[in-house]
Amino acid sequence: IDLSVTWLGQTMPGCLYNASGVWCREEDELEALHASAAAAVITKSATLKPRDGNPEPRYCRTPLGSINSMGLPNRGFDYYLDYARRYRYGSGKPLFLSLSGLSLDDNCAMLRRLAEEGLPAVPEVNLSCPNVPGKPQLGYDFAATAEALEAFDAAYSGLYGVKLPPYFDPAHFAAMAEILNRHPRLAFVTCINSIGNGLVVDIDSEAVVIKPKDGLGGLGGDYVLPTALANVREFFRLLPGKDVVGCGGVKSGREAFMHILAGARAVQVGTCLYHEGPGAFSRIAGELAMLMRVKGYRSLDAFRGRLRTL
Numbered sequence: 017i018d019l020s021v022t023w024l025g026q027t028m029p030g031c032l033y034n035a036s037g038v039w040c041r042e043e044d045e046l047e048a049l050h051a052s053a054a055a056a057v058i059t060k061s062a063t064l065k066p067r068d069g070n071p072e073p074r075y076c077r078t079p080l081g082s083i084n085s086m087g088l089p090n091r092g093f094d095y096y097l098d099y100a101r102r103y104r105y106g107s108g109k110p111l112f113l114s115l116s117g118l119s120l121d122d123n124c125a126m127l128r129r130l131a132e133e134g135l136p137a138v139p140e141v142n143l144s145c146p147n148v149p150g151k152p153q154l155g156y157d158f159a160a161t162a163e164a165l166e167a168f169d170a171a172y173s174g175l176y177g178v179k180l181p182p183y184f185d186p187a188h189f190a191a192m193a194e195i196l197n198r199h200p201r202l203a204f205v206t207c208i209n210s211i212g213n214g215l216v217v218d219i220d221s222e223a224v225v226i227k228p229k230d231g232l233g234g235l236g237g238d239y240v241l242p243t244a245l246a247n248v249r250e251f252f253r254l255l256p257g258k259d260v261v262g263c264g265g266v267k268s269g270r271e272a273f274m275h276i277l278a279g280a281r282a283v284q285v286g287t288c289l290y291h292e293g294p295g296a297f298s299r300i301a302g303e304l305a306m307l308m309r310v311k312g313y314r315s316l317d318a319f320r321g322r323l324r325t326l
């Protein structure tokens with residue numbers, strides 16, 4: 017059973033890696049991911065300067081997944097760039113740098129700095145952070161997204177990707193696809209980020225469960241799987257020649273299989289990784305391989321994007 021994935025001009029040894037933001041803020045976390053069965057590593061979204069993030073409690077696990085309003089706590093771009101300088105690319109596991117600047121200028125400054133370094137690390141620009149008060153999600157502003165992507169192309173001459181928020185309407189899928197298809201070096205989209213601004217209520221305390229934004233936060237886990245699969249399948253259809261990375265609701269080989277069937281090139285794990293740790297990757301990969309064996313598939317190419325309609 018071959019779980020390898022060939023994309024971005026390289027072949028990675030498997031198809032699973034972390035969702036940005038989970039188990040990836042500190043170097044020791046990143047090294048633990050690299051040492052695990054994860055097939056790639058992506059860093060916590062970086063801002064130009066370090067950030068403490070929102071007041072705690074800002075993350076809460078629920079029976080169906082998670083809610084978070086972290087507020088972009090991160091060590092700052094230089095920390096992750098330094099890690100990218102020392103990263104062992106020879107392992108065959110790609111390193112992705114997630115960038116989430118607080119302004120277009122900041123995103124372009126980080127992209128230009130990365131371009132100057134000429135490192136193999138691939139940028140995934142976050143258009144979808146739902147938890148910085150006062151900063152609407154770029155990905156929900158089509159004109160701003162169009163302008164940003166023009167600026168990214170000018171700032172960075174290599175291949176890059178974007179992390180998209182979930183969309184919920186065919187008109188929005190079409191509008192975003194029309195914009196994304198203008199950019200040949202935009203090689204992949206990662207669908208989806210958390211479903212923004214959900215509210216989890218604790219009936220015992222009769223209170224919300226996280227402090228920021230009066231309890232509003234991004235949802236992950238079981239809550240988001242159908243939305244994630246819809247976004248993967250729609251953008252897989254609408255973005256010919258680009259890759260779609262699936263993210264959302266993956267906790268076993270079953271959901272990984274669903275994402276790939278929907279068209280995902282590779283699959284990220286967030287909430288499940290947060291609670292299980294990097295051992296989740298070998299478990300999920302084993303479950304996926306077993307599922308493929310039972311179904312008679314020897315590689316991901318044998319079923320990627322083959323979701324049947326009725």
Ligand SMILES: C=Cc1c(C(=O)O)[nH]c(=O)[nH]c1=O
Nearest residue numbers: 061086087088145147210234
């Ligand atoms: C980069 C900020 C994000 C955060 C955060 O740091 O609050 N949480 C998410 O669920 N998605 C994000 O993109």
